[in-house]
Amino acid sequence: MKNKETENKRLKNHPCFSVEAHKKYGRLHLPVAPVCNIQCNYCIRKFDCVNETRPGVTSKVLGPFESLERVRAIMERTSGISVIGIAGPGDPLANDATFDTLRLVHREFPEVILCISTNGLMLPDRLPDLLACGVESITVTINAVTSETAEKVYAHVLHGGKKLTGKAAARILMHNQWEGLSEALGAGLIVKVNTIYIPGINEAEVPRIASRAAALGAEIMNVMPLIPQAKFKDLARPSCGMLSKMRDVCRAHMPQMTHCTQCRADAFGLLGEDGDIEMELLHARIGEDYCENV
Ligand code: CLF
Ligand code: SF4
Numbered sequence: 001m002k003n004k005e006t007e008n009k010r011l012k013n014h015p016c017f018s019v020e021a022h023k024k025y026g027r028l029h030l031p032v033a034p035v036c037n038i039q040c041n042y043c044i045r046k047f048d049c050v051n052e053t054r055p056g057v058t059s060k061v062l063g064p065f066e067s068l069e070r071v072r073a074i075m076e077r078t079s080g081i082s083v084i085g086i087a088g089p090g091d092p093l094a095n096d097a098t099f100d101t102l103r104l105v106h107r108e109f110p111e112v113i114l115c116i117s118t119n120g121l122m123l124p125d126r127l128p129d130l131l132a133c134g135v136e137s138i139t140v141t142i143n144a145v146t147s148e149t150a151e152k153v154y155a156h157v158l159h160g161g162k163k164l165t166g167k168a169a170a171r172i173l174m175h176n177q178w179e180g181l182s183e184a185l186g187a188g189l190i191v192k193v194n195t196i197y198i199p200g201i202n203e204a205e206v207p208r209i210a211s212r213a214a215a216l217g218a219e220i221m222n223v224m225p226l227i228p229q230a231k232f233k234d235l236a237r238p239s240c241g242m243l244s245k246m247r248d249v250c251r252a253h254m255p256q257m258t259h260c261t262q263c264r265a266d267a268f269g270l271l272g273e274d275g276d277i278e279m280e281l282l283h284a285r286i287g288e289d290y291c292e293n294v
Helices: 004-013 064-077 096-108 123-133 147-153 166-186 206-216 240-251 276-286
Strands: 026-029 038-040 081-086 113-118 135-141 154-159 162-164 190-197 220-225
Touching: 004 190, 026 064, 064 081, 064 096, 081 096, 096 113, 096 123, 113 123, 123 135, 123 166, 135 166, 147 154, 147 166, 154 166, 162 166, 166 190, 166 206, 190 206, 190 240, 206 220, 206 240, 220 240
Parallel strands: 026 081, 081 113, 113 135, 135 190, 190 220
Antiparallel strands: 038 154, 154 162
């Protein structure tokens, strides 16, 4: 059962869930999760997770204690960090360091909202651990509602000690994403859905993801434009106009995030006010046509 008062406070103070909060509060990412358990066709491992991070080269993977040191140092000299998140560079739930880090940080900074972003494969399994660590908000990246489309988006899924491909991979991934999302909402977490808008592959399913996520009670959706790379390097990146139109369609189902900066796994501070090096990496990688607030 959700505690409405706590939930509203979290939503109000979380820079990714609230457009107002992002002008006032920042997030601090801890890059402790290098391993991933799936292969998205738009991902190259040497870059940060493009589900949730800007595709700059990962500067450094930290361990749990190094992360705690980083939190201490940044909290001492930066005000307004309301959220500490783990968003890669791989999948947080595929890395035990995620849970060790969350526990350490929560013990010392219980007032900060803990957040993770995941592909959802291990969410039903690891939700109890996330709750025990004090996590209060999650993002699940869902790119398809049918296995035909999911098959095109994901090359493989590592599950139960096996490497699955095709429909078998698609089915287990989608089942766990929706199951995990639903259970997380039932457990009182605030939940955002990220969807990569991949022209020619999943545009017909993006609004269906919005509709289903809204029906389950997710708070907000973040439709992110494909960054063409890896197997999808020859696909077109959606224009600002296409993105805006897609968000309008999805808005009929649920609120849309329009202020995402596709930040790095090691970003910190207010959204959009990260260092110059990150901006250079972004522009070098995806060109100057990056559009925000559409
Ligand atoms: Fe980080 Fe993601 Fe939590 Fe935010 S980011 S784990 S929900 S605290 Fe935010 Fe960055 Fe966009 Fe993500 S701007 S990429 S939506
Ligand atoms: Fe890459 Fe993230 Fe997909 Fe894993 S979940 S393959 S790190 S984009």
